[in-house]
Amino acid sequence: MAESDARTPRERYRAQVREEIKKHAWEQIAAAGASALSLNAIAKQIGVSGPALYRYYANRDELITELVKDAYRSLADAFRARAATGADLAELARALREWALADPQRYFLVYGTPVPGYRAPEDTTAIASEIMDVLLGACAAVAPEAAAASLDDQLDGHLAEHRTWAPEHRVAPSALSRALLFWSRLHGVLSLELAGHFTGMGLDPAELYAAETRALTAP
Amino acid sequence: MAESDARTPRERYRAQVREEIKKHAWEQIAAAGASALSLNAIAKQIGVSGPALYRYYANRDELITELVKDAYRSLADAFRARAATGADLAELARALREWALADPQRYFLVYGTPVPGYRAPEDTTAIASEIMDVLLGACAAVAPEAAAASLDDQLDGHLAEHRTWAPEHRVAPSALSRALLFWSRLHGVLSLELAGHFTGMGLDPAELYAAETRALTAP
DNA sequence: TGTGTTCGTTAGAAGTTATAACTGGCAGCT
DNA sequence: AGCTGCCAGTTATAACTTCTAACGAACACA
Numbered sequence: 001m002a003e004s005d006a007r008t009p010r011e012r013y014r015a016q017v018r019e020e021i022k023k024h025a026w027e028q029i030a031a032a033g034a035s036a037l038s039l040n041a042i043a044k045q046i047g048v049s050g051p052a053l054y055r056y057y058a059n060r061d062e063l064i065t066e067l068v069k070d071a072y073r074s075l076a077d078a079f080r081a082r083a084a085t086g087a088d089l090a091e092l093a094r095a096l097r098e099w100a101l102a103d104p105q106r107y108f109l110v111y112g113t114p115v116p117g118y119r120a121p122e123d124t125t126a127i128a129s130e131i132m133d134v135l136l137g138a139c140a141a142v143a144p145e146a147a148a149a150s151l152d153d154q155l156d157g158h159l160a161e162h163r164t165w166a167p168e169h170r171v172a173p174s175a176l177s178r179a180l181l182f183w184s185r186l187h188g189v190l191s192l193e194l195a196g197h198f199t200g201m202g203l204d205p206a207e208l209y210a211a212e213t214r215a216l217t218a219p
Numbered sequence: 220m221a222e223s224d225a226r227t228p229r230e231r232y233r234a235q236v237r238e239e240i241k242k243h244a245w246e247q248i249a250a251a252g253a254s255a256l257s258l259n260a261i262a263k264q265i266g267v268s269g270p271a272l273y274r275y276y277a278n279r280d281e282l283i284t285e286l287v288k289d290a291y292r293s294l295a296d297a298f299r300a301r302a303a304t305g306a307d308l309a310e311l312a313r314a315l316r317e318w319a320l321a322d323p324q325r326y327f328l329v330y331g332t333p334v335p336g337y338r339a340p341e342d343t344t345a346i347a348s349e350i351m352d353v354l355l356g357a358c359a360a361v362a363p364e365a366a367a368a369s370l371d372d373q374l375d376g377h378l379a380e381h382r383t384w385a386p387e388h389r390v391a392p393s394a395l396s397r398a399l400l401f402w403s404r405l406h407g408v409l410s411l412e413l414a415g416h417f418t419g420m421g422l423d424p425a426e427l428y429a430a431e432t433r434a435l436t437a438p
Numbered sequence: 439t440g441t442g443t444t445c446g447t448t449a450g451a452a453g454t455t456a457t458a459a460c461t462g463g464c465a466g467c468t
Numbered sequence: 469a470g471c472t473g474c475c476a477g478t479t480a481t482a483a484c485t486t487c488t489a490a491c492g493a494a495c496a497c498a
Contacts, residue, residue, distance in 0.1 A: 010444075010496070033335050035254045040485065051487070052446050060486065105335070113331035114414045116252050116324070125419065155430040164421030180427060188407025195333045200344065202383030208399060211374040229465070229475080236476095259454065270456075271477050279455065 018056050020046060025067060029105045034064060064109075065121060071106045072127040075099055079134045089138045089182065093213045096186055097206075104194040111187060133166055135182060139175040142217065150174040151181055151216075178216065185212045237275050239265060244286060248324045253283060283328075284340060290325045291346040294318055298353045308357045308397075312405055312432045316425075323413040330406060352385055354401060358394040361436065369393040370400055370435075397435065404431045 024042045039053050039060055057063040075096075082095040100107040150156050156173035163176060189212055192198060193205035243261045258272050258279055276282040294315075301314040319326040369375050375392035382395060408431055411417060412424035 008496080014444095031335065033332065035334070038485070039487090048445095049447065051448090051489095054487070055445060108332040111410075111414065111416070113252065113327040115254070116250065120415075128416075152430040152433060154433070155426060158423065158426040162421045162423065165419070177430070180422070181430075184407035184411055184427065184431075185404050186407070187411060188403035188405070191330075191410055192403055192406060195330065196339075197330070197347075200384070202381045203399070204377065204381065207374060207377040208403065211371040211396070211400075212403075214371060214373070227465080232476095257454070258456090267477065268479085270458095270479090273456070274476060 014056070021053060021056055021063070022067060022070065025063060026103075026106075029067070029109065030103055033105055034067075034109055037064065039063070061118075065124075068109050069121070069124055069127070071110050072124050072131075074106070075110065076127050076131050076134070079131055083134045083138060087138070089142055089178075089217050090213050092135065092138050093182070093186055093209070093216070097190065097209055100190045100194065107190065107194060111191065129166055132179065132183075133169060135179045136166055136169050136171055136175060139178040139182070140169075140171045142175070142178065151177050155180075182216050185216065233275070240272060240275055240282070241286060241289065244282060245322075245325075248286070248328065249322055252324055253286075253328055256283065258282070280337075287328050288340070288343055288346070290328050291343050291350075293325070294329065295346050295350050295353070298350055302353045302357060306357070308361055308401065308436050309432050311354065311357050312401070312428070312435070315405055316409065316428055319409045319413065326409065326413060330410065348385055351398065351402075352388060354398045355385055355388050355390055355394060358397040358401070359388075359390045361394070361397065370396050374399075401435050404435065 021042055024045045025037055028037050028041065037060070039057075040050055043050050043053050057066070078095055078099045079092065082091060087095070151174065155177045159176040159180070160173040186209065189205060189209045193209075198205050198208075240261055243264050244256060247256050247260065256279070259269055262269050262272050276285070297314055297318045298311065301311060306314070370393065374396045378395040378399070379392040405428065408424060408428045412428075417424050417427075
């Protein structure tokens with residue numbers, strides 16, 4: 001994914017093994033969630049014995065952090081790839097949902113329950129702002145007749161005064177509000193859907209998601 | 220909380236110890252999250268040794284399930300208590316936020332990342348529908364001029380056709396949509412806020428929450 | 439060909455959940 | 469009151485987990 005090419009053969013082998021470890025880690029996470037990820041089990045699958053993995057990752061947390069980083073980057077890539085085709089906000093919303101449904105546990109790794117003591121490393125926050133940047137671009141380019149009407153004037157005012165994120169992006173406050181609401185509303189639907197809170201309600205989450213997308217694009 | 224009164228002194232003692240176990244469990248969860256909950260540590264705090272706890276809870280999962288159930292009931296109680304005072308939708312939103320901020324890990328226990336294999340027991344789904352019932356009541360009693368305007372006609376249509384939740388509650392489809400959007404939008408904001416995804420953005424989550432509340436109450 | 443880094447091994451410490459078997463005491467019935 | 473039986477809590481143990489330490493072997497490089 002990132003460190004594939006390397007100069008010395010040792011480094012190349014090292015990167016290769018790190019990737020294989022991550023591959024099996026993702027399989028475990030997809031099957032039973034991040035909390036059930038076991039280094040021992042990964043080692044057994046690979047065919048080495050236990051402590052060998054500590055040559056590649058200092059500890060379990062470092063491996064998980066690496067996976068979180070990969071997940072984040074995967075979302076950022078999906079977002080940017082879609083935006084590069086001139087996608088509007090609605091298509092971005094579809095891209096987000098596809099990414100989430102493709103691997104629910106990957107979604108939860110990024111947006112799920114945080115571990116109390118855990119501090120996200122600098123690079124993940126950098127990728128997060130990268131994602132918001134793409135989103136802001138699409139919000140700024142929203143249809144003029146929609147862009148004129150703000151989703152919430154009071155929120156616009158608050159953001160115009162206090163926001164410190166993506167400061168290089170000069171954009172109308174109404175676009176900031178739109179990006180923020182895009183993020184939180186769609187996350188709300190996806191999070192409840194993936195957690196299974198809609199099961200048994202006779203509701204197609206896609207319909208709810210579509211309704212939210214409509215509210216965000218055509219005010 | 221529930222099983223305090225009992226007939227025989229043995230049962231009373233038993234219920235008392237179960238409560239003490241839960242009390243320490245909540246402290247641990249508030250401090251380090253549910254995944255870090257350790258039966259051994261609880262036993263040490265209480266002053267008994269290890270396996271004694273298995274007299275009271277068959278295993279770790281049963282204890283956690285009990286805590287989830289208590290958390291659910293606590294939210295339902297908070298909701299119903301507020302609704303009993305004739306609270307409108309906005310006040311219900313405030314009650315939800317207060318409940319969430321009072322103990323973030325308790326919120327995550329209910330609405331956070333689910334364990335893949337886990338099936339919610341029958342009673343929790345019953346409590347969940349109890350919560351939705353209170354919410355539906357408030358949505359049905361929303362201001363007439365607001366109630367007339369639907370938040371999303373297409374979603375109304377879908378729900379009128381397919382919904383199977385709270386079937387005893389006969390209410391306009393627009394109220395169903397409103398309840399659903401109330402739930403998912405506010406959860407979106409709270410979930411991101413409690414997970415710390417707004418930190419460093421120079422944004423007061425309360426403002427975003429208020430904006431969503433406005434959108435839900437005054438269309 | 440020698441040298442040193444690094445990889446993988448086994449051994450083991452300190453945890454965890456959970457079960458089995460034993461003891462002591464309390465409850466309730468007669 | 470006394471006997472009986474259930475039940476709480478104990479220790480021992482198994483099977484896990486993460487992670488450290490010490491050793492041997494293999495490989496890259498000079």
